[in-house]
Amino acid sequence: MTTPAISGRPVVDREHSLFLLREMLRIRRFEEKAAEMYSLQKIHGFLHLYIGEEATGVGAMQAFTPDDAIVATYREHGHALARGMPAKVLMAEMFGKATGCSHGHGGSMHFFDVSRRFYGGYAIVGGGLPVAVGLALADKLQNRPSITACYFGDGAVAEGEFHESLNLAALWKLPVVFLCENNLYAMGTALERHQAQTDISRKADSYDLSSSAVDGMDILAVEAAAKQAADFVRSGNGPFLLELRTYRFRAHSMADPDLYRTKQEIEQWRKRDPIVLFESKLRESGLLTDSDIARIESEISAEIDEAVQFAEASPREPVEDLLKDVQGQAAP
Amino acid sequence: MTKMTYREAVRAAMRKALRDDPRVFLMGEDVGRYGGAFAVSLGLLGEFGPERIRDAPLSESAFVGAGIGAALGGMRPIVEIMTVNFSMLAMDQILNNAAALRHMSGGQLGVPLVVRVATGGGRQMAAQHSNSLECWYAHIPGIKVLTPATVVDAYGMLLAALREPDPVFIFEHATLYPMEGEIEETVKAFDISRAAVMQPGKDITLITYGGTLGKTMQAAGRLAGDGIEAEVIDLRTLRPLDTQTILNSVTKTHRAVVIDEAWRTGSFAAEISAQIMENAFDDLDAPVARVCSAETPMPYAKHLEEAALPQVDQIVGAAREMVPRHG
Numbered sequence: 206m207t208t209p210a211i212s213g214r215p216v217v218d219r220e221h222s223l224f225l226l227r228e229m230l231r232i233r234r235f236e237e238k239a240a241e242m243y244s245l246q247k248i249h250g251f252l253h254l255y256i257g258e259e260a261t262g263v264g265a266m267q268a269f270t271p272d273d274a275i276v277a278t279y280r281e282h283g284h285a286l287a288r289g290m291p292a293k294v295l296m297a298e299m300f301g302k303a304t305g306c307s308h309g310h311g312g313s314m315h316f317f318d319v320s321r322r323f324y325g326g327y328a329i330v331g332g333g334l335p336v337a338v339g340l341a342l343a344d345k346l347q348n349r350p351s352i353t354a355c356y357f358g359d360g361a362v363a364e365g366e367f368h369e370s371l372n373l374a375a376l377w378k379l380p381v382v383f384l385c386e387n388n389l390y391a392m393g394t395a396l397e398r399h400q401a402q403t404d405i406s407r408k409a410d411s412y413d414l415s416s417s418a419v420d421g422m423d424i425l426a427v428e429a430a431a432k433q434a435a436d437f438v439r440s441g442n443g444p445f446l447l448e449l450r451t452y453r454f455r456a457h458s459m460a461d462p463d464l465y466r467t468k469q470e471i472e473q474w475r476k477r478d479p480i481v482l483f484e485s486k487l488r489e490s491g492l493l494t495d496s497d498i499a500r501i502e503s504e505i506s507a508e509i510d511e512a513v514q515f516a517e518a519s520p521r522e523p524v525e526d527l528l529k530d531v532q533g534q535a536a537p
Numbered sequence: 538m539t540k541m542t543y544r545e546a547v548r549a550a551m552r553k554a555l556r557d558d559p560r561v562f563l564m565g566e567d568v569g570r571y572g573g574a575f576a577v578s579l580g581l582l583g584e585f586g587p588e589r590i591r592d593a594p595l596s597e598s599a600f601v602g603a604g605i606g607a608a609l610g611g612m613r614p615i616v617e618i619m620t621v622n623f624s625m626l627a628m629d630q631i632l633n634n635a636a637a638l639r640h641m642s643g644g645q646l647g648v649p650l651v652v653r654v655a656t657g658g659g660r661q662m663a664a665q666h667s668n669s670l671e672c673w674y675a676h677i678p679g680i681k682v683l684t685p686a687t688v689v690d691a692y693g694m695l696l697a698a699l700r701e702p703d704p705v706f707i708f709e710h711a712t713l714y715p716m717e718g719e720i721e722e723t724v725k726a727f728d729i730s731r732a733a734v735m736q737p738g739k740d741i742t743l744i745t746y747g748g749t750l751g752k753t754m755q756a757a758g759r760l761a762g763d764g765i766e767a768e769v770i771d772l773r774t775l776r777p778l779d780t781q782t783i784l785n786s787v788t789k790t791h792r793a794v795v796i797d798e799a800w801r802t803g804s805f806a807a808e809i810s811a812q813i814m815e816n817a818f819d820d821l822d823a824p825v826a827r828v829c830s831a832e833t834p835m836p837y838a839k840h841l842e843e844a845a846l847p848q849v850d851q852i853v854g855a856a857r858e859m860v861p862r863h864g
Contacts, residue, residue: 274610308643317642324609325642329633335599336634339606339614346562346588346612366629369599376594530644531678533702 219492225267225424226487227501229259229480232283234505235292238513239282239299239313243459247517248299251328252313255283257454260479261386263287264427265354265449268382268435271321274344274353276337279314279328284356288323290316296512302519309522310530322351330391331364333357334383338370341379341444352380352438360391362408363399371446375412378443382434385446386421388453393465406448414446421451422477454478539722543691544714547577547653550695551615555585558613561699562589564600565617565653574619575655575714601627601652605635605704608650613699621656621670621708635704636679647702651695657710657748657798658846664834667842669798671708671747672805675775680704682775683729686750688718690773693727710748710798729774732782738766741856742786744809745796746772749847753796756852765860775805783809784817791822792859796847801829826855 236256242248255262262283269275277284285295290306298305299313306316307326315326324340327333337355344351361367362385374381385405389396396403409416415437419430427449434445452474456463487493541549554561563578563585569592572579582590593600597618604616618624624631631652638646658667675682681701685691691709698705735750736757745753750771757767768786772778787793793813797806810825831845 306643307641307645310643311641315641317645319642319645324606324646325638327634329629332602332629332633335602335630336606336609338599339603339608340610341606342603343607343610343612346607347610366598366602369594369596370602372594373596373599373603530640530642532681533639533644533647535701 222487222492223497223501225263225428226480226483226493227505228263228287229424229483230501231292231505231508232259232262232286233480234509235286235295235512236282238509239296240455240459242296242299242513248313249301250312250314251279252299252459253280253457254455255280255453257474257478258386258388258421258451259283260424260427260483261384261421261449261451262356264424265356265384265431265447267428268431269352269354272349272351274322274324274337274340274351276324276333276340276353276355277326278330278333278357279326280358281316281326281356282313285316285318285323288318288321290318290321290323292508292512293515297516297519300516300519301521302516303522304515304519308530331357331361331366334361334366334370337381338374338379341374341381342377345377345379350439352382352435354382354384356384356386358391359385359387359389359396359405360399361385362405363391371409371412371414371444374444375414378441380438380441381444382431382438383444383446384431385448386451387448388451390453390457390466392457393461395465406446409446414444415442416446416448418448418450421449422479422482424479424483452477538719540717540719541688542714543688543709543716543718544575544577546688546691546718546720547695547709548579548581550692551578551581552584554613554615554696554699555581555589558699560611560613561615562591562612563615563617564591564593564604566593566595566619568592568617573617575711577714578617597623597626598630602630602634604650604652605630605638605648608648609638609646613649613651615651615653615699618652618654620666620711621654622665622668624654624670631674631680631704632677636677639703640679648704649702650704651698651707652704653695653707653709655711656708657712658830658835658842659712659748661837661839661842662835663837667835669748669830671775672799672803672808674706675805675808680706680776681729683707684747684773684775685709686713686747686771686773688716689720692720694729694773697727697729708747712748716751730777730779732773732779733771734768734782734786735771736767736769738768738790740766740790740860741792741794742768742770742783742790743794743796743852743856744770744772744783746775746805747798749796749798752847752849753852755849756856759849759853760856763857765856767856778808778812780812780816783812787813787817788820791820794826794828794852794855794859796828796852798830798847800832801827802832804829823859826859828852828855
């Protein structure tokens with residue numbers, strides 16, 4: 206990385222800018238706390254941190270209304286928080302408690318919130334894409350104006366479901382915004398080691414699909430590109446593929462020793478930390494003061510402390526309910 | 538009473554569902570212009586149009602997944618998969634999403650999706666179009682597995698499936714499509730929770746489902762000629778399994794043969810056998826017998842395919858061995 210700057214896009218709206226910064230920080234602090242709780246063995250199983258990718262989740266989420274549907278991956282803490290899910294139900298879910306969003310059935314990889322049309326939480330790479338296509342089909346068949354946002358990573362691009370889903374969505378002109386968060390690694394396999402064509406946005410050409418790529422470390426650029434993509438889809442032009450070029454600062458999961466990339470590479474990318482970049486930009490523009498940051502950090506800290514206390518104090522799902530949610534009740 | 542084929546019964550059920558409920562639509566390979574690989578949906582495109590009779594590309598994973606998403610979005614999709622072998626291409630969506638979403642989301646999401654799958658051998662379609670893999674599906678909690686073996690069930694079970702809040706897989710044995718039967722036009726709600734005693738008997742219980750019901754009924758007829766009264770049970774639904782009907786019969790006859798077109802190893806017949814052993818061991822006068830397919834990929838040549846599939850002679854033979862003094 207030789208250009209640590211971000212786009213020259215002017216920042217005008219102080220309130221909205223502080224909101225974006227706050228949302229990114231909220232995810233960052235939540236995940237730092239989650240990592241700590243994992244080390245303390247309060248959280249088990251897989252924990253995939255999003256740290257470094259906050260601008261893609263938060264920026265793109267601004268393009269969607271509460272009526273739109275969201276589909277995400279197993280690295281979805283950021284998407285869930287950006288969609289408005291309370292930190293405490295997410296923390297409780299990871300603690301395996303009954304008060305978790307999925308009653309402790311899902312854990313870190315399977316957050317759901319039907320009231321926010323947040324359809325989860327898919328831990329088979331590429332597995333969420335066909336579901337997103339179907340959600341969009343349901344909207345189209347019922348003449349609803351909603352659209353569907355589908356987040357996935359660069360690893361999913363190697364799966365057949367990516368290609369099948371893009372083709373199907375394009376063929377049927379379905380309202381889906383495909384959001385590829387390209388963090389350059391499919392677990393430990395670098396993009397150039399798993400893709401013959403490393404420009405992911407170009408894959409859309411095969412399906413006669415519109416696409417673009419954007420710097421995923423620049424939240425304003427992400428927000429603008431996502432709004433453009435969402436407007437395009439909302440206007441009935443069919444789906445859109447937006448590639449968000451980002452980087453994951455932490456290992457793939459807490460179980461990953463991170464042997465497949467160099468420390469120098471990570472350090473170079475850290476210079477483009479989306480939170481640091483945006484914060485500097487806001488300071489340069491005179492929109493952010495030390496007291497703003499102190500206030501935001503303190504509010505977030507209180508929310509996350511409360512989340513941990515809530516998770517800690519919550520009851521576990523009774524074992525008697527083990528089979529309760531396997532099947533639903535038939536219509537009378 | 539109306540006389541119709543199994544194929545027409547499935548079509549009639551779909552037509553009724555499409556007319557009665559605007560949320561219902563059909564999606565799959567060649568279901569529209571072609572009329573369905575087995576002509577099940579023939580004519581529906583003209584009546585309901587391409588939005589509701591939706592030809593899909595050869596993307597089993599995407600269109601089954603799209604069925605899941607559409608169900609989450611408030612629709613009542615019927616997805617047709619041309620053969621059970623092709624359904625392997627959608628297994629990720631079926632196992633990891635359709636069956637798991639309700640539980641994984643803490644009960645927030647239900648997937649009211651109906652998937653119709655043609656299954657089974659006997660048509661010289663060789664190794665990649667002839668399998669009977671219903672037991673793989675019946676292994677999965679979170680879905681229901683129906684195996685209609687009669688014209689009445691072909692109609693009624695589909696309508697019942699559309700009332701379920703969770704994914705339902707309906708396995709239609711492809712040799713049954715031309716079979717004729719009579720159904721009452723007033724068939725409405727249909728019980729899919731019970732097995733059916735197709736023929737009462739006191740000497741032995743023959744348990745089967747789907748494509749082997751006909752062969753089993755023939756076998757029972759031949760056994761009657763020997764003075765052996767066989768009770769025939771059509772399981773109808775593999776998951777959830779109506780164990781009680783099986784046990785009621787076996788505690789009466791004390792003998793059971795399970796006839797299943799799947800390979801013997803790990804078959805649904807093995808599950809039935811285990812259920813009987815666990816719950817009625819002391820009532821048995823003989824070990825439970827199984828008549829299943831030979832452990833080979835399905836051969837093409839007619840004589841070889843016949844040798845690979847369960848046949849009436851084998852069913853009769855297995856039953857005769859178990860019933861003493863049959864003459």
